[in-house]
Amino acid sequence: MVSGCATTADSGDKATELAITLKPHADPDHGETIDTVAVTLHFSGLETGDIMKPVLLMPLVVSNVDSVATTLTDMKASDERGPLTLRVSDIDAPLEAAGDAESGGPSRAWLADRPIVGPVTVSFVVPAEATLPPRGPAPPFSFSADGGGVSASGHVFLPLPPGDATYRASFDWDLTALPAGARGVTTFGEGHVIAPEPLTSSELRMTFYMAGQIGAYPTVVPATGFFGAWQGEPAFDAAKLLAWTSNLYGHYSKFFGQETPPPYGVFLRYNPINAGGGVGLYHSFVTTFGAGDGADVEKIRITLAHEMFHTFQPYIESPPGLESSWFGEGLAVLYARRLALRFDSITPDAFLDDLNSGAGRYYTSLMATEPNSEVPKRFWADTRIRTLPYDRGMLYFATVDDAVRKASNGTRSLDDLMLAMLALEKSGKVTTNADWEALLTDALGPDAVTAFRGFLNGDMPIPASDAFGPCFERTTKPMRRYELGFDTAVLAEPKRIVRGLVAGSAAEQAGLQNGDEIVVPVPQDGIQGNQTEMLKLKIRRNGETSDITYLPRGETVEAYQWQRKAGTDDLDCAL
Structure with a gap:
């Protein structure tokens, strides 16, 4: 086993150059089907006097998705002195926060046979379809090659220099091996684009890529602000759905005080297994479509609202990853439907349907009172644990919001606490539970901190009857547990x-x-x-x-649900 990391250039204004070029290849014997993607990386700022330290690093598995670390081919490398020979070793890399997820862990490292001089160029070829069997529930990171297109997250195919360096990154496509009419887009736009700010390796992996016979909204992708792209042919009007998403994105931008929104890409692609799900990435998000609920536009809208919120919201960065996912996911679930209703992007009935789906899932679960410490241990192994950060987190934040509104006679809300956390994050602080507790103490007193710690230990949050707005009231309903x-x-x-x-x-x-x-x-x-x-x-x-x-149902229990309050008007429902 090899330990340690190569030393890269310092962060900030000392960011170095990194260029990524992708060349998809369509098999002429199979029409427009894309079979491989050739990747070229060109970067500077790497100093490796110690040849026992990795030049490149890639996780073997990211959020239950296998990367191409073990299946890429034809890797070649060179620097100013000429060709480099890279040997492979598997290491255990440090875990790092990546939004609600985490990177690191078991990883593949590539080490040079001699010290590196000057900029480095690395090229390799990856399969356009995942060649390893899917592990089960997972975000849409892996390669997908259907509908004349190809797409993937950087998580699964970008080996990058380890360390905390930042890069002035550019992205480009070589579409000469595809049929006429092919397009290539990334998180930051179409064709050759430059990221608007320096990116770390973690942020580079949280980018998305799509090319081939794909659709786009607007038809001409703008240089900044919102755009969308889709691969394949969904059973709904993709351009109309993305126009709706663009409108909500504009409201989000104003809510979070963005005067000039940066590039923001929304990607849609087919998923035959778990359609309708999605994942928030860096300045972008991905959602999937399919048959049944996977073609239900109302449900997809909620997914889009959720994933888009992730790009704007604050996170708790320590402890990293799944242990703090209650914060990021709980906020996103609550605000996705709340802001969509506030900005007239969904109806009160759609709000209620989504609320009751999550509440029913939580209040019937045998795992409802499992402590938060179980989430990172069993996240991928038990769906009832995996949904706790979403459902229990949402219900907890609803109780906090209700308490703050009532304690302040309506002058403050959860909005104020969330934006205060975001300000801490933007100041460069590594946000922790202690920061959240300080905000709770200021708004509600020490009893709120005691309640928060009880929540982390598994206490069941039960929002007040009117916690979700004046149009809704709490009730109970006999429901069967998931088994x-x-x-x-x-x-x-x-x-x-x-x-x-x-x-x-x-x-x-x-x-x-x-x-x-x-x-x-x-x-x-x-x-x-x-x-x-x-x-x-x-x-x-x-x-x-x-x-x-x-x-898949077992015993019947009484579960909390919310219903429409008689005599209320749609216009009065939003908080």
């Missing part, structure tokens, strides 16, 4: 072999057996909030494949 019927960790494994089948469960009654192999990944996060949606498993048993379908 998969076998060991939840199975669905997060590359080879999904059923074990721990629960006797008497709906899964057993449907004919599932221990030892069955589930051959297609199964999304669960959304189905938890839908009391009547059936779970469909494609299994292999004794060499034969068949389908098993059942309602």
Whole structure:
């Protein structure tokens, strides 16, 4: 094992140059299908007198998605002295915060055979379709090559110099190996673009790339501000949906005080497994479409509102990653629907439907009172744990907002606390739970800090009846708990072999057996909030494949829901 990192140039105004060029290639025997993408990196500022320190580093797995670290080919490198030979070693890199996610951990390192002199050029080829089997629930980072296009997040294909250097980054496309009419866009716009500010390696990986026979809104992508792109042919008007998103983005920009919004890209692509989900990235976000709920524009709008909020909002940076995801995801869930309603981008009924889906998922969950410390340990292994930062975080922030509004007689709200956290973050401070506790103390007193710590320990937040606005009131409803019927960790494994089948469960009654192999990944996060949606498993048993379908529900409990208050007007609903 190799430890340590190469020393790169200092951050700030000493940022060095880094150019990324992508060349997608379409297989002439398969029409417009893109089979590979050639990548060229050109960067300066690397000093490696110690050849035992990595020149490039790439995580092996990012948020349950395999990178191309083990499948890229034809890697070549050179500097001012000529060719460099790079040898491979796998290391355990330090974890770093990347919004709600984290980077680092098990990684592949490339080390040079001699000290480097001057700028470095590295080229390699990656497959345009993921060649490793999907691990299960995961954000849309991996390569997708369908509909005459290709797309991926930088997380999965950009080996970059380790360390905390910043780069003046440029992005370019070579589309000469694609059919006529091909376009190439990145997080920062179309064609050759330069990032508006220096970027760290972590921020560079949080960029998105799409090329080929793709659509765009506006048709001519602007040099700054909002744009959107889509790959494939969704069952809805993509341009109309992106026009709606552009309008909401404008409201977000004003809410967060951006006079001149930077480039901001929204990407849509097909997902046959868990359509409708998405992920916020650096100055961009990605959402997916498909059949069923994956083509439901109202649901996709909420996803777009959520992911777009991530780009503006504050985060808690220490502890990094999933342990603090309650903050980022809880705020995003609450504000995605709240701001959309405030700016007349969704109806009160759409607001209520989304609220009750999350509330029903939480208040029926056996994991509702698990401490927050369990989230990073079991995030990918149990969908009921994975949704806690979203649902419990949202409900907690609703209680804080309600308390602040009532304590201040309506002169303050959660908006003030959130924007104060954002100001701390923009000042360069590494934000922590202590910063949040200080704001709570100022607004509500020490009892709010005690309640917050109880929340982290698993206390169930129960917002007041009117916490979501004057049009809604709390009620209860008999609802059934989500019950998969076998060991939840199975669905997060590359080879999904059923074990721990629960006797008497709906899964057993449907004919599932221990030892069955589930051959297609199964999304669960959304189905938890839908009391009547059936779970469909494609299994292999004794060499034969068949389908098993059942309602993944167990005991009935009384769960909190919200309903429309009689006699209220739509115009009075927003907070």
